[in-house]
Amino acid sequence: MNTVQIDTGRLTDIGYDSCIASCGNFMVLDHTVMESRCHIEGLVVLPLKQAFDAYPHVREKLFFNVVSRETSETTLQAAGMEPVGYYVFVEPGVRIEEPLQAAFLFGETGSRQFIHNIIELGEGAELNIVNGCTTATHGRSGTHVGITETYLGKNAHLGYTMIHNWGHAMEVFPVGAVSVGEGARYISNYVGMTEVRKIVTNPIAHVASGGSARFYSVIFSKGNSYFDTGARVILKGENASGEIISRVVSEGGTVVSRQLLSGEQAGTFGHMECSGLLLNENGVIHSIPELKGAHPDINLAHEAAVGKISREELSYLMTRGLTEEQARSLIIRGFLDIKIEGLPEKVQSFMNEIINRSVEGSI
Amino acid sequence: MSFLQITDLHVSVEGKEILKGIDLSLDMGRTAIIFGPNGSGKSTLMGAILGLPGYEITQGSITFKDHDISRLSVDERSRLGIGLSFQYPPSIKGVRLRTLLQTLNRHTPEKIAEYAQLLNLTGYLDRDINVGFSGGERKRSEVLQLMIQMPDLLLLDEPESGVDIENISVIAEGLRIILEKDQPISKRKRSAIIITHTGFILDYIKADIAFVIMNGHVLGCGAPGEIFEEIRRDGYNKCSSCFAEKFCEENKGAL
Numbered sequence: 001m002n003t004v005q006i007d008t009g010r011l012t013d014i015g016y017d018s019c020i021a022s023c024g025n026f027m028v029l030d031h032t033v034m035e036s037r038c039h040i041e042g043l044v045v046l047p048l049k050q051a052f053d054a055y056p057h058v059r060e061k062l063f064f065n066v067v068s069r070e071t072s073e074t075t076l077q078a079a080g081m082e083p084v085g086y087y088v089f090v091e092p093g094v095r096i097e098e099p100l101q102a103a104f105l106f107g108e109t110g111s112r113q114f115i116h117n118i119i120e121l122g123e124g125a126e127l128n129i130v131n132g133c134t135t136a137t138h139g140r141s142g143t144h145v146g147i148t149e150t151y152l153g154k155n156a157h158l159g160y161t162m163i164h165n166w167g168h169a170m171e172v173f174p175v176g177a178v179s180v181g182e183g184a185r186y187i188s189n190y191v192g193m194t195e196v197r198k199i200v201t202n203p204i205a206h207v208a209s210g211g212s213a214r215f216y217s218v219i220f221s222k223g224n225s226y227f228d229t230g231a232r233v234i235l236k237g238e239n240a241s242g243e244i245i246s247r248v249v250s251e252g253g254t255v256v257s258r259q260l261l262s263g264e265q266a267g268t269f270g271h272m273e274c275s276g277l278l279l280n281e282n283g284v285i286h287s288i289p290e291l292k293g294a295h296p297d298i299n300l301a302h303e304a305a306v307g308k309i310s311r312e313e314l315s316y317l318m319t320r321g322l323t324e325e326q327a328r329s330l331i332i333r334g335f336l337d338i339k340i341e342g343l344p345e346k347v348q349s350f351m352n353e354i355i356n357r358s359v360e361g362s363i
Numbered sequence: 364m365s366f367l368q369i370t371d372l373h374v375s376v377e378g379k380e381i382l383k384g385i386d387l388s389l390d391m392g393r394t395a396i397i398f399g400p401n402g403s404g405k406s407t408l409m410g411a412i413l414g415l416p417g418y419e420i421t422q423g424s425i426t427f428k429d430h431d432i433s434r435l436s437v438d439e440r441s442r443l444g445i446g447l448s449f450q451y452p453p454s455i456k457g458v459r460l461r462t463l464l465q466t467l468n469r470h471t472p473e474k475i476a477e478y479a480q481l482l483n484l485t486g487y488l489d490r491d492i493n494v495g496f497s498g499g500e501r502k503r504s505e506v507l508q509l510m511i512q513m514p515d516l517l518l519l520d521e522p523e524s525g526v527d528i529e530n531i532s533v534i535a536e537g538l539r540i541i542l543e544k545d546q547p548i549s550k551r552k553r554s555a556i557i558i559t560h561t562g563f564i565l566d567y568i569k570a571d572i573a574f575v576i577m578n579g580h581v582l583g584c585g586a587p588g589e590i591f592e593e594i595r596r597d598g599y600n601k602c603s604s605c606f607a608e609k610f611c612e613e614n615k616g617a618l
Binding site for chain 1: 416441442449452455458462463466467491
């Protein structure tokens with residue numbers, strides 16, 4: 001019996017609200033599945049352990065497949081644990097508009113939480129998932145390891161949004177890998193807006209012919225946070241495409257932002273944009289964009305910039321009557337406002353709301 | 364006391380004195396033109412009135428609506444009712460034009476749409492401010508922002524430069540709305556100071572008075588049309604013949 005009290009405000013902060021229309025809900029507290037519901041035909045939402053029994057191929061073919069057990073010390077440790085997490089499956093041809101909500105709560109101070117999720121979309125299926133991770137109440141310390149393996153069938157489409165709202169004493173190691181099938185589209189959004197001791201994550205997408213993988217991340221680094229984040233897109237099939245856009249605002253801590261675009265076949269193309277904004281002298285942003293071409297007929301490009309808010313832009317906005325604080329807030333919110341094509345309005349506006357709230361709280 | 368009263372104003376930019384004792388006043392509801400060769404201090408005067416960074420007032424005062432604004436910050440002056448159309452407005456990546464307009468005045472979404480349409484900027488509202496805008500589009504965006512801001516004193520630094528003839532009338536229409544040019548002069552509440560090189564804007568907006576600035580001093584004032592003609596004909600050095608102090612007093616602007 002888990003006796004940790006959950007602060008429902010923290011659930012709202014990561015987009016988890018049972019009252020909001022969704023196609024399903026899934027919630028884990030520490031290592032206990034608290035909620036697992038599915039409201040739509042053609043969609044399966046199950047605790048992973050149950051899925052192993054109901055769908056044998058999940059254990060045999062999808063579990064520790066696109067993510068290797070040997071990826072890191074933490075994945076090796078995770079492989080030795082009983083898996084806790086979800087299995088989500090959308091039947092071929094089923095397109096689901098309402099997002100699936102998932103929340104992973106950390107409650108037991110000093111412990112290590114291991115999560116393992118598997119997502120499988122059949123041919124032509126469509127789904128959006130909003131994942132939120134937070135501590136059940138403020139001030140918990142510990143370690144969270146979250147493995148997510150994603151398999152997209154031909155022409156499938158997944159929007160995968162991850163909101164992190166950890167406490168400042170947490171260490172977090174998400175490990176993600178995606179197999180993007182022919183003509184399939186994968187969109188990942190990552191939002192990290194709170195102080196955290198350490199987050200290390202560098203998800204990878206393997207993209208087949210005509211498929212696309214796009215990673216967007218928005219990070220507001222505060223206090224003594226340490227982020228080592230990034231994304232890797234490996235364009236394995238002809239005409240596969242990738243995009244990685246990273247925006248980092250720092251008022252403290254260190255952010256290492258690694259991106260890799262690799263074109264291995266003819267007609268592959270990709271674009272990368274890494275921008276960092278330093279609000280003061282307390283923070284460090286280390287941007288590492290990498291391009292790798294293994295075929296002459298590819299088109300990969302990147303742009304990267306790290307700097308401060310321009311005095312000229314501030315003054316310009318202030319001539320319109322905004323105070324310096326309002327002007328700074330407008331510029332920072334604008335900097336973090338990534339317009340993501342293909343993301344449902346509901347998810348986009350929720351992300352904007354979280355970003356706005358965080359910026360207002362900081363300035 | 365005038366609406367705007369500038370007295371013995373000295374202003375330095377990067378340690379170099381540009382304005383060397385400007386005296387100028389303007390009444391409510393009046394539109395003044397400032398003529399002067401390049402480098403004479405026209406834009407510096409506007410920067411100093413609004414309090415832009417880099418324009419250091421070393422002597423003298425600026426009084427606006429009975430407030431000495433010489434030491435106020437740029438946003439405080441703006442909130443008192445001073446607005447500027449920049450000659451070279453910057454681009455602001457990430458901040459949409461609509462977001463700024465809504466921040467300036469949250470109660471007028473209809474007005475934003477109406478004015479954007481007037482200025483042919485409807486399709487630009489959800490673009491980042493001035494990013495990828497042509498010179499003319501930037502100038503229209505400036506006027507749109509000012510229409511939402513509705514300042515009592517409008518500072519227009521070359522509002523028509525880079526704008527094609529067709530769009531000058533569009534810009535002028537926006538400025539006429541701000542300046543209530545359809546009202547009799549006695550009922551107008553807003554004033555303007557306009558810098559223009561070409562004088563094209565004068566075909567659309569009637570100015571009440573003109574000042575000529577050279578080498579950081581106001582040389583004189585008079586009727587805008589006459590001064591403009593004389594400058595065009597004989598250059599700045601000989602334009603003193605058309606200065607008319609009496610005209611200036613009657614038109615509520617003075618040295």
